[in-house]
Amino acid sequence: MSTTTTGGRRRRRRRVLVFPLPFQGHINPMFELAGVLHSRGFAITVFHTHFNAPDASRHPDYHFVPVPGDGTPAQGTLVDRILDMNRACEAPFRERLAAVLERRREEEEVAGLVADAHLLTMLDVARGLGLPTLVLRTASAACFRCFLAYPMLYEKGYLPPQDSKLYMPVKELAPLRVKDLYYSRRPGDDEMVRKLMSRATQAVRNSSGLVINTSDALEATELERIRNEHNIPMVLPVGPLHKVSSKTIGSSSLLNQDYGCIEWLETQPLKSVLYVSFGSLASMDSKEFLEVAWGLANSGVPFLWVVRPDIVRGLDDPNFPNGFEVAVQDRGKLIQWAPQQEVLAHRAVGGFWTHNGWNSTLESIGEGVPMLCRPQFADQLMNARYVEKTWGVGFELEGVLERGKIAKAIRKLMKEREGDEMRERAKEVKNRVDGCLEIGGSSHVAIDKLVNYLLSV
C-alpha cells in the first residue's frame, strides 16, 4: 500500500534510498540501517553496483536498482577501486535516480538518499537532483576524527610515519600512537589515501547529517569533538546497528554462512571456544598461515576458525599443514564463512581472535566477548588500540606471527586471570552499550532523530 490516511488526510508513503559501498563491511551496516528504517514504516530502495551485488531475493520488500558502468576493475588497491567506482557510476546513477524519482512521484515521497561516505559522487548527484542526503559512516567515530585531522597530522609531522616515531603518542587523537593512524604502507599510495579521506569528509560536510555506526557508550568524547571542533551539526550515533535491526531481516552476507558450526558449538562447554576470523578482506602469507594453524593446535583451546578460500595470498585454497587436521579433530572446527553474529552470541564462545574490522569489533563488544587483536590495515589498527587501551576488552598480538607466541596469547585470553578480567569488562561494556539502545538511550534517541528528519524533509 502506498498511502495511509491520518485524520482524513492522505499521507503518502515515504521512501528512503540507500547506496552502500559494495564491500561486506560496508554492506552489512547499510542493510541493518535500512532494516531499522523499514521497521519504522519507510519503503526502501537499494542502489547497488554489479560488483558484490546483494541478493535481492532475501529482501522481498525492498526495491533494488542496479547501477551499471562497472567501474570495478579486479585490480588496483581498494582506494583505486573506490575512486574508479565513483567515476564510473556517476552517469548511470544520475539516470537511474532520475527515473526512480519520476516514477515514484505519483504515489510516494522520496525522503532522501543515505549513501556510504565513500560515495561522494553519488551524494553530489542526488543533491543535484534536489534530494536531501545523509552519509552513513560504517567505521568508528575515532576513525572519522582521524580523517578530519589528516591535514593536521601532516602539518605536525606525525605523517608520513617515521620508523623511529611509531610508538609516539598522537596527543590530539589520544589514545592513538603514530603506528595506529590510518595510513597505507604501500609506496605511492599516500596521495590517493589523502584524496579518499578528503572526499569522505567533504561528503559529510556537504550533507544534512552524519549517521554513524557507533555508540555514546563507546565513543562519547570522540563524538562530542566531531560535533564541536568540526562543526558538524547532525551527528547521529545509532549503533551498534546489528543490535537495533530486527533479526528477521534477510542476511546481507555475500558468502554462504555455514550454520553447521552452530550445531558444533552446541556440543561445547560454556565460554570455552575461541572464535577466529579475519573478516572479508584481510589475508596472510603461507608461512603465517602455518604458524596460525599450529598456534591454534598447540594452545589446547577449542576453536572455530573461519578459513576463507582466499585467506592465503596467491592461493585459491589454503593448504593445511600435514597432521594439523588430525591433531585438532576433537576440538577444532574449520569453516569457510560463519554466521558471525550468531556465533558471537553463542554461549560456548569465550573469545574472538579478530582483525578488528569495525563490524567485527562492534559485534564482539555487543555480545561481551573479549578479543585477541591482530589488525592489518586501515582503521583496524586504531580499533585494536581502543579495544586494548580505552575499553580494556582485549589485547593486541604484535610482531611476527609465531606458533609459541600465538598459543601463549590464546591461553592468556581463554584460560588466565587477565583474560577473565577482560571478559568481565566486556560484559560491563556490553551492558552500557545495551543501555544506549533502550528507549531514551542515546542510540535510540539518535534513531528517532533520524526518522523525524526523514519525515520532515
Ligand code: UDX
Ligand atoms: C573492512 C575493513 O577491512 C575494515 O577495516 C573496516 O572497518 C570495514 O571494512 P571487513 O574485513 O569486511 O572490514 O571486516 P568487518 O568490518 O569486521 O566486517 C565483516 C562483516 O562480515 C561482519 O559484519 C561479520 O559479521 C561478517 N562476517 C565475517 C560473516 O558474516 N562471516 C564471517 O565468517 C566473517
